[in-house]
Amino acid sequence: MFTLPVISGTVYIYDVEVIKYLREKYNIGGVLSGILPQYPQQNKFGGLPLKLSPEEALYLLETNEFEFFDDTETHLDEYKEKVDEDKPDTKNGQSSTTSNNKVELAVLSKIPKRSSAVKLKEPVNSRYAVYKYLVQKGYFVLPGLRFGCHYMAYPGDIMRYHSHYNVLGLDYDEGIDLLTMVSGGRLATSVKKCWVIGAKNPETEETEAFSIEWSGFG
Amino acid sequence: MVSDDPFFNSTDSGSGPGIQLDGRFLKTTTNKGYNKRAKDVYVLPLPFSLNSLPALIPHNPLSVFMYTVALLSKPLRFTTQKRHKAYIDSTSQGTPGAFVPDLQSAMELWQQGFFGKGTLSRSEPSWFGRTSRRLGLDGGELTLEEITEARRAKRRKFKKEREQQQLLELKQKQKEGVLNPADANLLDKNEKKQIEDNENNAADSDAVVTKVRKEDTDLIKDGVIEKLETLHLHPCEAVFLCVCLGVLEIDGIETIQQLLQTFFPEDSDWQKYVVYHYFRSLGWCVRDGIKFGVDWLIYKQGPPFQHAEFAVSVQPSSGRPDWWWLHANMRVVNNAKKAMTLVYVTKEERPDYTKISNVAAFRKALSQYTVKILTFSRFTPSRCRD
Amino acid sequence: MDTVIENLVHQQLWTDCKIYNEDANLIRGTPPRKLHPEDAQISSEYVLVSHMRDSVSVRGYTKTFQSVHDASRVVHAVIAEDSTIAYYIVYKSLNPPRRN
Numbered sequence: 001m002f003t004l005p006v007i008s009g010t011v012y013i014y015d016v017e018v019i020k021y022l023r024e025k026y027n028i029g030g031v032l033s034g035i036l037p038q039y040p041q042q043n044k045f046g047g048l049p050l051k052l053s054p055e056e057a058l059y060l061l062e063t064n065e066f067e068f069f070d071d072t073e074t075h076l077d078e079y080k081e082k083v084d085e086d087k088p089d090t091k092n093g094q095s096s097t098t099s100n101n102k103v104e105l106a107v108l109s110k111i112p113k114r115s116s117a118v119k120l121k122e123p124v125n126s127r128y129a130v131y132k133y134l135v136q137k138g139y140f141v142l143p144g145l146r147f148g149c150h151y152m153a154y155p156g157d158i159m160r161y162h163s164h165y166n167v168l169g170l171d172y173d174e175g176i177d178l179l180t181m182v183s184g185g186r187l188a189t190s191v192k193k194c195w196v197i198g199a200k201n202p203e204t205e206e207t208e209a210f211s212i213e214w215s216g217f218g
Numbered sequence: 219m220v221s222d223d224p225f226f227n228s229t230d231s232g233s234g235p236g237i238q239l240d241g242r243f244l245k246t247t248t249n250k251g252y253n254k255r256a257k258d259v260y261v262l263p264l265p266f267s268l269n270s271l272p273a274l275i276p277h278n279p280l281s282v283f284m285y286t287v288a289l290l291s292k293p294l295r296f297t298t299q300k301r302h303k304a305y306i307d308s309t310s311q312g313t314p315g316a317f318v319p320d321l322q323s324a325m326e327l328w329q330q331g332f333f334g335k336g337t338l339s340r341s342e343p344s345w346f347g348r349t350s351r352r353l354g355l356d357g358g359e360l361t362l363e364e365i366t367e368a369r370r371a372k373r374r375k376f377k378k379e380r381e382q383q384q385l386l387e388l389k390q391k392q393k394e395g396v397l398n399p400a401d402a403n404l405l406d407k408n409e410k411k412q413i414e415d416n417e418n419n420a421a422d423s424d425a426v427v428t429k430v431r432k433e434d435t436d437l438i439k440d441g442v443i444e445k446l447e448t449l450h451l452h453p454c455e456a457v458f459l460c461v462c463l464g465v466l467e468i469d470g471i472e473t474i475q476q477l478l479q480t481f482f483p484e485d486s487d488w489q490k491y492v493v494y495h496y497f498r499s500l501g502w503c504v505r506d507g508i509k510f511g512v513d514w515l516i517y518k519q520g521p522p523f524q525h526a527e528f529a530v531s532v533q534p535s536s537g538r539p540d541w542w543w544l545h546a547n548m549r550v551v552n553n554a555k556k557a558m559t560l561v562y563v564t565k566e567e568r569p570d571y572t573k574i575s576n577v578a579a580f581r582k583a584l585s586q587y588t589v590k591i592l593t594f595s596r597f598t599p600s601r602c603r604d
Numbered sequence: 605m606d607t608v609i610e611n612l613v614h615q616q617l618w619t620d621c622k623i624y625n626e627d628a629n630l631i632r633g634t635p636p637r638k639l640h641p642e643d644a645q646i647s648s649e650y651v652l653v654s655h656m657r658d659s660v661s662v663r664g665y666t667k668t669f670q671s672v673h674d675a676s677r678v679v680h681a682v683i684a685e686d687s688t689i690a691y692y693i694v695y696k697s698l699n700p701p702r703r704n
Binding site for chain 1: 508509510511512541542543544545546547548549550553
Binding site for chain 1: 616635639654655656657658659660661662663664665666679680681682689690691692693694695696697698699700701702
């Protein structure tokens with residue numbers, strides 16, 4: 001039973017073993033949202049912690065394989081400690097060094113304070129149905145804001161493939177402007193992907209999806 | 219755009235530059251020739267001719283003489299403007315806007331301000347010339363569609379050759395015994411496909427297009443094809459030409475009020491018109507932007523000269539565009555090397571059309587609206603360090 | 605819908621274009637070349653016609669596919685206000701994008 005720390009409704013994972021496990025067993029990638037201390041100016045790859053989106057967290061919650069706990073207090077304590085350390089030491093006439101700015105990541109998850117009611121951020125209902133559908137089909141799903149869609153779906157590990165689909169998760173009856181479809185389809189085709197719209201049929205409880213690409217003529 | 223097109227430099231057969239299209243070799247002009255022609259053809263920025271008198275320098279007797287001659291030689295101070303005729307599609311699912319059936323009018327409206335779009339072409343109404351050429355009836359100059367088609371045909375050929383090249387490499391690997399399972403699969407699939415192709419006698423897809431169809435022969439009467447194409451004017455273009463320039467007459471529309479009610483039934487239509495009018499009045503050439511998911515594309519001189527600089531999306535002043543939409547659109551627009559622009563119209567409701575009975579009232583109604591412009595571009599910290 | 609038939613026949617060079625189902629806004633015709641590079645041969649395709657002002661929903665697409673029982677894809681023709689027609693291919697399920 002793995003434990004996942006939750007801070008303000010979002011799951012942040014510092015344990016590399018857990019991250020590996022999630023990736024291999026559940027195709028959950030998450031987003032590395034930290035900064036690498038050795039390369040502070042670059043932003044192609046992030047460092048720990050791994051941040052999970054509301055959909056990913058909900059999906060893991062439903063597997064009943066993980067225990068969520070509230071880690072907010074530990075973070076606040078650590079932060080307070082650092083603020084105190086950085087205050088100039090007036091007795092010696094020297095200010096303290098800034099060497100403590102490097103965050104000791106392993107330390108933070110040492111003392112979990114268990115809380116019974118952990119509140120997780122909720123994903124948008126209609127979107128979650130499509131998310132679940134994709135993950136269960138074996139796709140790796142990542143947030144798609146960069147491409148103006150809800151998700152990007154990869155046929156396998158993201159390191160090995162470029163994404164196949166730009167996905168928009170919707171309500172079954174929700175209408176999309178055809179202008180949106182035109183630009184979505186155009187964008188997707190220009191980066192060699194398919195634009196997908198999916199929704200859960202409220203009557204049959206099945207998720208249906210359609211993939212759209214530019215025809216190449218016209 | 220034209221200078222690095224391989225077709226303008228290819229000399230596969232025949233002398234001089236040209237392109238291969240459907241097995242024929244067609245001569246084209248050089249890049250310089252194309253641009254030079256454009257400047258000669260697209261002289262007037264609007265389909266409106268002005269009577270210009272020479273400069274008058276009072277103390278120079280020659281100038282006074284020239285001026286008086288010019289003034290007296292024209293019977294009327296202002297020439298009467300040519301009025302083009304159009305009709306609207308009154309079927310139940312009709313396309314909004316007006317249609318100009320006369321080819322001469324259509325070409326004038328296109329060449330003098332780039333108004334409208336040929337119903338069977340990508341922009342300039344060139345269907346007649348293209349189809350005559352395709353059916354072997356007449357010569358004439360090469361159109362944009364044919365250049366694009368030739369480019370696509372070349373790309374298809376390149377893809378086929380690339381595929382065959384890869385197959386050869388895979389076969390080589392197979393011989394050497396270093397084939398991995400994924401590649402072996404690919405090889406099998408391709409071999410099966412080739413067998414199928416041979417069985418079905420799938421002809422070269424490009425050659426298929428040269429076949430003359432029954433639909434084509436139906437068009438030919440006395441050695442000339444029927445003139446099927448008309449020029450379609452966007453509702454905003456039609457209103458601009460009709461009300462502001464006074465060079466368009468629409469069959470069935472008598473008053474400005476009727477015009478506005480037919481073409482701008484919604485508030486959003488009127489807002490779109492306000493933006494169109496604004497940019498046109500500043501001298502920009504404004505064209506529809508559906509190909510890029512926006513409302514309008516703004517050109518400095520016109521499509522044949524340079525690509526559009528700005529892609530304009532009209533937003534109601536109270537609305538806030540969805541972040542998702544903005545990202546998607548910005549991506550599309552930036553890929554096409556344009557700047558994404560949002561334009562807000564400060565008053566949302568359209569005016570009361572019943573109160574607009576003449577051009578003065580129209581102008582007054584229009585002046586109630588102001589336009590605010592916001593340009594976006596994508597900032598990537600790792601790339602935009604300067 | 606006639607606008608699209610005219611465009612398909614005279615600009616895109618399709619053949620045998622007819623209205624297939626008027627209520628569902630469907631046309632059937634044959635394109636001049638294969639729609640997808642991995643097709644075995646040129647085949648007749650269904651074309652769904654919409655105007656730019658319309659909107660599309662998942663339910664809408666499901667209904668369309670129900671009207672074309674055997675097809676796994678449909679060409680969606682969108683008529684813009686300036687009479688440009690944009691053509692997109694809609695596949696019934698997740699279909700990998702074509703290699704460019």
